């Protein structure tokens with residue numbers, strides 16, 4: 001066996017692209033020093049306090065908040081495309097009922113993409129800015145019915161038709177549970193959608209931009225982004241948080257559980273972040289929404305467990321919760337299955353992903369980094 005190439009001769013490698021600035025963006029600014037997150041210049045917590053999610057989607061796509069007329073127009077189009085279509089339902093129904101809901105959502109977006117690009121060459125499918133804006137809005141409108149049907153199918157329940165008298169968040173909850181949602185729950189859900197909508201060059205968004213950079217189409221980029229988001233180091237953490245809390249069971253068991261988990265070098269899901277090292281800017285807003293739900297549903301036990309794990313882990317490791325930590329239990333209290341949590345993240349993040357797809361298309365350069373080769377030197381093939 002020939003010797004591997006000497007590492008000493010290699011250029012500097014930034015493992016995981018940590019600290020690498022890959023491009024510019026005007027969509028959001030993550031600032032770990034001030035622990036702030038801006039969407040198009042607006043603090044995310046202020047958007048969560050004041051805006052419906054549809055207005056934030058508009059902001060991410062267009063760069064400005066909508067006027068009343070622009071919001072009404074967006075909402076009218078959203079209503080036109082919110083029902084589960086037959087092709088998507090048939091594709092989901094082909095999957096095992098215990099398929100992971102992220103696989104259902106990924107498949108559903110693939111089906112929509114094939115429908116939208118039917119008859120187009122790969123180059124044509126890339127589309128122009130106007131077509132991609134329209135595709136983004138239709139996909140945003142279609143996702144709630146897909147996520148809601150996924151949860152219902154696992155419980156042997158049929159589709160609930162959308163209601164035109166309800167806005168995006170209330171209708172999402174209606175299609176999932178088939179009951180009129182309470183305003184307090186709608187408000188907490190709306191906040192979670194806004195907080196999850198966008199976060200600069202995270203792994204799934206970067207995946208979408210890599211795919212877009214090859215001149216592939218918007219739906220292909222979103223399918224790739226969904227695949228990246230599924231992983232527990234990224235969006236899949238909100239699901240894993242709930243599993244962790246269920247495994248621990250109660251607040252008094254936290255210290256012993258943590259002793260074992262840390263001795264086994266387990267990652268504690270919902271804690272830590274590649275960019276924020278002193279706390280995630282979105283956590284206080286989502287934690288406040290969780291507190292409201294805890295109060296509403298009378299679940300002090302869950303709040304105690306949540307608080308005990310947070311304070312014990314922060315004290316021992318100095319690693320803080322990320323957005324997935326409060327959103328997991330919040331979605332649980334709203335009545336979502338644990339496996340549905342990451343698809344909810346998809347429904348929110350599709351706004352940020354598609355905004356990045358359009359930004360990438362507007363100033364494209366093929367994303368193709370270099371690698372430092374550490375395999376065998378050139379050698380002769382045995383004959």
Ligand SMILES: CC(=O)SCCNC(=O)CCNC(=O)[C@H](O)C(C)(C)COP(=O)(O)OP(=O)(O)OC[C@H]1O[C@@H](n2cnc3c(N)ncnc32)[C@H](O)[C@@H]1OP(=O)(O)O
Nearest residue numbers: 232233234235237266267268269270271272273274322324
């Ligand atoms: C919406 C989102 O996507 S937010 C992220 C959601 N993901 C999670 O919650 C998964 C749990 N967290 C993690 O795995 C990490 O914190 C990540 C992947 C999010 C960030 O990772 P990185 O920036 O690469 O940091 P890295 O993994 O190198 O961690 C640095 C050190 O802190 C430790 N650490 C970081 N997070 C955790 C954690 N959640 N539990 C235990 N230890 C942790 C690492 O083991 C490492 O320790 P070491 O230096 O002794 O090896």
Ligand SMILES: O=C([O-])CC(=O)C(=O)O
Nearest residue numbers: 198199201202203274275
């Ligand atoms: O930014 C990241 O790396 C992960 C994250 O918090 C997100 O995508 O919301």
